[in-house]
Amino acid sequence: MKRYLGTWEKEGTGNPKVAELIVDGNSIEFYHGDYSEPFNCAFVGSDGGHNYKVFTNGPGNVGVNRTLTHSTSYRVAFVLQQNGEFELGMNVKGIKEFSFIIPEIIDWLQLKTVDFGIDATQTLTAFEYKFPSLVLKENCPRIELRFESETLTKVLESDSRTTIVLKNQPRLFVSYEGDADIQQVVDDIEILMQFWGLMVGHVSTAEDIRLNLGDEKYRNWLYLNRDFSYNLLNIGIMEKPRTSLEKIDGKLVELFSHWYDFCIDKTFELVRRMFFDANKKRQLYAEDILVEYVKILEGYHLRISCDEEVATKLHDEIKKSEKSIKRLIFTDDGKPLFTQVLEQSVPEWKFNSAHASKIAEWIAKGFLGRISLEQRLTDLDQQYFNVISLNAKKICELAREKQVEYDNESDYIKAFYRYIVGTRNYYAHYKRDRVNVLEPIQLNDTIRVLKALLLMIFYSAMGMDKEITRKIIIWDSELHFQTQDLRKAGETSDDILYNIEKGDEQNG
Known part of the structure; x- marks a missing residue:
């Protein structure tokens, strides 16, 4: 965590006040000694050594790290650090390139970039390894992983007479053919963080973000107030990367290309964002996570089945059919049937023309609900090795309040689906009756089963064959038992995921 105390002024006012800027990874707090500014604005200032422009979205809650009393807390969008004058305005335009570090990538690469040893004269030596760049995407934008030496930079930070620091780490570079803005940078960082989150199993922060604005006389750093982390709360003691550069054996470009296309597809944007949002560095109730996972699976199935598109096309036809249904239920055969049903269930609701229209609407729209949530979950489960079904009996037998023994495996499976749907409905719709609801002791295992299914779906979005998704998920330390x-x-x-002949790597 870095704390900067200095003077900042609201841009354009010429009235500096003492302020405090706190940067902790991708979490930022900003406190200013002036009145509370209700609108989006920028504050420009310095800590005595560097210039900072803090872009804010109005006042916010006080964080845990504040030391500056009698100050206003602001919700920070991002901070720009620059060794020169800032342009006026709330936008940062003309971004040609940016680069940043994901600390966990070195684990995925399984490489040493520096080393030390003893030479022939028994002298201690230290050295850097040289590696070629890895291109993830050729253009629009171009994305590559380079190995950047910072040894010469670190010399300036220590006494070179007594100390030398070697540093050579992988850094991601994203280059644009035109000009990009901050939102495009944020979107591309998110795509890359999520990709390596899935490949490694977790990611923490987007570190040391540098911007190239096309002006060589200025150096620019960007600090984002956004949680890009994934799965940090579920790291096991024996955690190791789900995949590695060696395991995917030449498939990196293909996998990332599919993932990038999936991420910019608006059709799946919501389900993707909601999954990663549920796995950020924050505490959530188990009930909320389960509801979220079921909603994501339901939403994903709605999209791949095209049911929503069909529903839209049917809308006009349904409107036409309501009149036909209304005429039908007013026949000599139809009217007594519906009259009797209504008198038994809702006596005060008389069968008249207005109510007949409502009944006709119900009948017509009932077609849209022909596929139940249970059926959607079953369909997805059958596509991905029946991971839900295989865990049904074990999780059902964890029950303590209502222990039920079923005659065969299929009955356990049906019951488990019923309990998943019942639990989702109970917590999502605040149902009055606790019917078919999983017990607390069953929730965590059920969540992991649903997560395993979701992960296989996301790996498939990378273009992986389903058999490859299975090979990854079976060794996941978090989901081991499921x-x-x-x-x-x-x-x-340690098995290689893709068995590609070396001569085919260029095509892979």
Whole structure:
């Protein structure tokens, strides 16, 4: 965490006040000694050594790190650090390129970039390894992973007479053919963080973000107040990357290309964002996570089945059919039937023309609900190795309040689906009756089962064959107990995922 105390003024006012800027990874707090500014505005100032422009979205809640009393807290969007004068306005335009570091990538690469040893003269030596760049995307934008030495930079930070620091780390570079803005930068960082979150199993922060604004005389750093983390609260003691550069064996460009296309597809944007939002560095109730996962699965199935598009096309036809249904239920055969049903269930609701229209609407629209949530979950489960079904009996038998023994495996599976849907409905719609609701002791295992299914879906979005998604998920340290039944004899966690001949790598 870095704390900057200095003077900042609201841009254009010429009235500096003492302020405090706190940067902790991708979390930023800003406190200003002036009155509270209700609108979006920028504050320009310095800590005595560097110039900062803080872009805010009005006042916000006080954080835990404030030391400046009698100050107003602001909701920070981002901070721009620059070794020169800032342009006026709330936008940062003309971004040609940016770069940043994901600390966990070095784990995925399984490389050492620096080392030390003893030479022939028994002298201690330290050195850097040289590696070629890895291109993830050729253009629009161009994205590559370079190995950047910071040894010479670190010399300035220490006494070179007694101390030398070697630093050579992987850094992602994103280059645009035209000009980009901050939102495009944020979107591309999010895509990259999520990609490596899935490949590694977790990611923490987007570090040391540098901007190239096309002006070589200025150096620019960007600090974002946004949680890009994934799965940090679920790291196991024996955690190791789900995949590695060696395991995917030449498929990096293909996988990332599919993932980038998936991320910019507005059709799946919501389900993707909601999954990663549920796995950020914050505490959530287990009930909320389960509801979220079920909603994501339901939403995903709605999209791949095109039910919503069909529903839209049917809308006009349904309107036409209501009149036909209304005429039908007013026949000599139809009217007594509906009159009797209404008198038994809602006596005060008389069967008249207005109510007949409502009944006709119900009948017509009932077609849209022909596929139940349980059916949608079953369909997705069958596409991905029946991971829900395989865990049904084990999780059902965890129950303590209502223990039910079923005659066969299929009955356990049906019951488990019923409990998943019932739990979702109970917590999502605040149902009065606690019917078919999972017990607390069953929630965590159910969440992990649903997460395993979601992960296989997202790996498929990268273009992976479903068999490859299975090979990844069976060795996941978080989901070990829920996915171990998917393993095949002879498989190990060190297996290469793609068996590509070396001569085919250029095509892979």
